[in-house]
Amino acid sequence: MPFTYEYPRAALTVDCVVFGFDEGALKVVLIRRGIEPFRNQWALPGGFVRPDEPLDAAALRELREETGLKEVYLEQLYTFGAIDRDPRERIISVAYFALVRRADHLPSAATDAAEAAWFEVEKVPQLAFDHGEILEAALQRLRGKIRWQPVGFELLPKKFTLSQIQSLYEAILGRELDKRNFRKKLLALDLLVPLEEFTTAASKRPAQLFHFDQRKYQSLTRKGFIFDL
């Protein structure tokens, strides 16, 4: 590995797949591109990494600039580097996978994104670049992940009902789950704290609210506990 590095260097970007959950459906943030290439097409939020900026920080910055979102769960997904994935020149993209609460809070477009919006994952249009492939990879990651790590809670309000979380799991896994079995298993983990609060809602019986005990989960994790739903 001599340090005489004579090649032209590839440009480096980050792209974010931001998931949200609202009205019983899993959603993803897309931006409509304001510039060429793929002008006016929908794409994932993202942009160039600055030379003095950690990758994660770049992802968070782009998210905030393009959609106004912050306070997200963020994790690196995969790096896409096919030589012709960008028609202009070679661009390497480190893709991130993000989860936010309150998908109802509509993202606001900014900078070079003309518009930002939530789409149901089942209904995303054709995407720019290889972003369709990136989204697919993120979905697979999410589906695999919610069973072994308590990331689903990142998509719900801090206080949620058991029905909400079940509906979340059903939307992500794409199949119905048995209500009694789901609750039994979830409560047996002993990681949900029932609050002294109930939903006060529309024309039906109030539901118990819970929150997820992150501290307890982390302490159990250190002892080798593995979340499994």
Add this chain to the structure above:
Amino acid sequence: MPFTYEYPRAALTVDCVVFGFDEGALKVVLIRRGIEPFRNQWALPGGFVRPDEPLDAAALRELREETGLKEVYLEQLYTFGAIDRDPRERIISVAYFALVRRADHLPSAATDAAEAAWFEVEKVPQLAFDHGEILEAALQRLRGKIRWQPVGFELLPKKFTLSQIQSLYEAILGRELDKRNFRKKLLALDLLVPLEEFTTAASKRPAQLFHFDQRKYQSLTRKGFIFDL
């Protein structure tokens, strides 16, 4: 995302964590660096990605150049981009995770690697750059992965005994497994084909040889089957 990209660009490398299995121990390939920085220290094989080269191809090429290894199972692991991970300048590294058969076949050093050798993962010395962290990530990936995907077979000869694969799982998972239960579960998958061949070995009872039925596995996978050990 304006295309006026005014920043200096980070350099891009690939680094490979190559696992092998031999004498009941999980091993990893390290090279002794021939140049600064970290001259004479042990590091992961790797090097710069060429501008017209896919990332996977770069990983394979570096592996071959630095260690002579080919015919490996290769998969992208994670991208490391801390701003000071290389003392010279900012370098982004896409780390790969590789599995090879016959860890007894000693890798041969070449190009700018002064020397290449297998180390037991339990006994690796201090590594250059952030390669210790990369190795740790690869180990976690491997441990998680062998339970849900039949990658363990990539570390064994094409023909192997049940004891060999059990010893492999024990080495990777770091705990002993019950012989009868392990065999029962493994054979119940119906993916191992018993050969009409036995080990002809040192002072003990000959053992049945098997091979893994890759074709059958792939066909089952398409039907939704999930390997689980």
Add this chain to the structure above:
DNA sequence: TCAAAAGTGTTCTTGATACACCCATGC
């Protein structure tokens, strides 16, 4: 004949699945 690893079944315990009715509320 001894040492060393190969090979082989059953019992018990645990977790997964399937399944149906009453409750509290707002309209």
Add this chain to the structure above:
DNA sequence: GCATGGGTGTATCAAGAACACTTTTGA
């Protein structure tokens, strides 16, 4: 009083865990 979603327990079945002795070979 009715429509809507909230809440609860048991019986069956499948998979995981625990466990010890006999066989084959080469030295």
